[in-house]
């Protein structure tokens with residue numbers, strides 16, 4: 163068998179005559195030469211293989227990170243994104259009556275958001291909720307509200323209104339006719355502790371939402387929650403929509419007032435239909451644990467003292483407490499009467515309605531009177547610490563003039579504070595029980 167080198171490089175007849183030494187030398191050189199060539203060849207193969215695998219690994223990483231980016235942008239703590247998620251949204255948005263609405267409710271796991279979502283769904287409108295489930299107060303209460311809504315086939319997307327990609331995705335999936343914007347950082351006194359959360363939700367979040375609504379095609383009509391607190395240090399009673407609102411007493415109030423101005427610019431520039439509702443101290447079942455009527459109830463039942471603030475010269479503070487069912491009727495009537503937005507895809511085509519309404523009860527009640535009603539319902543006495551109202555953003559009283567809402571929305575509050583608190587206490591006891599197990603976990 164010829165040596166390998168001969169097979170690869172057949173000798174010429176002249177080469178056969180080379181002497182042995184020369185042949186041997188040549189042979190060694192040839193071996194060295196062949197060895198380095200084959201090594202180079204193998205190295206080259208190895209490098210090609212390495213490069214190929216590196217490139218394909220890069221591709222894998224890139225596609226993997228694209229996948230991760232995609233999923234993480236919608237995964238705000240839940241199974242968000244994907245076909246099943248989209249299907250849930252579509253099914254929740256389904257309209258089940260003629261001329262029904264398809265409404266995106268922001269803050270849907272909040273107090274007012276839950277009640278409004280339910281009312282809309284019950285009459286056959288399509289409802290999709292969005293809520294970030296933050297821990298301003300016990301998130302388990304928000305989750306319980308969500309569970310209640312889910313039992314009525316209402317889907318709540320877990321996400322923040324500052325997430326513009328999420329908002330764009332929702333509007334891609336559903337052509338919302340209306341947005342009921344209730345997501346906000348609420349609470350008057352907490353603004354001194356955490357001012358930035360008010361800017362995040364009530365300013366930045368509002369603008370992100372309006373940006374989405376302005377570019378949507380069709381543009382939805384927007385109804386949103388302003389606040390009685392915009393009247394600030396106004397002392398002309400009752401408070402009318404035409405009164406001055408340029409003296410807010412808290413950062414919370416200032417962000418709500420700013421919201422009224424911001425929505426005005428979107429109405430003016432882009433033709434968005436806007437209705438701002440100034441809610442007056444809303445209370446009722448499934449309410450907010452940070453509010454006085456709720457925390458007083460919890461403390462009275464637990465035998466803990468409550469702090470009752472008093473104004474200057476020992477004047478009692480008073481609020482135009484408004485029952486949730488009345489507020490819901492005002493919200494739904496606002497959606498029903500909201501004129502259409504006129505623009506599309508970010509271009510205004512004509513003037514659109516801009517409205518502001520007070521939604522109050524028109525009968526202010528003092529804080530000590532509120533405490534007496536709770537004591538009667540709970541059949542327990544409160545341990546009261548009375549102290550002067552600290553300068554933390556509170557206002558001494560609120561009182562709504564509701565004639566505009568009455569005229570244009572047919573709004574007529576029907577529940578007095580005694581009736582409303584009786585219903586609240588009944589709910590509280592059924593939800594938390596007398597032993598306050600869940601009440602203890604309320605995070606204030």
Ligand SMILES: O=C(O)[C@H]1O[C@H](OP(=O)(O)OP(=O)(O)OC[C@H]2O[C@@H](n3ccc(=O)[nH]c3=O)[C@H](O)[C@@H]2O)[C@H](O)[C@@H](O)[C@@H]1O
Pocket residue numbers: 348349350388389390391441442443444452453454455468469470471472479480481529551556557558
């Ligand atoms: O109407 C509104 O616009 C506002 O109503 C409520 O704000 P507020 O009226 O201050 O409601 P509470 O916190 O329940 O206070 C009610 C009254 O109880 C008093 N209070 C509160 C807490 C407390 O420990 N003791 C006490 O006497 C307050 O000074 C106030 O006069 C909501 O918390 C705000 O989110 C909402 O925007």
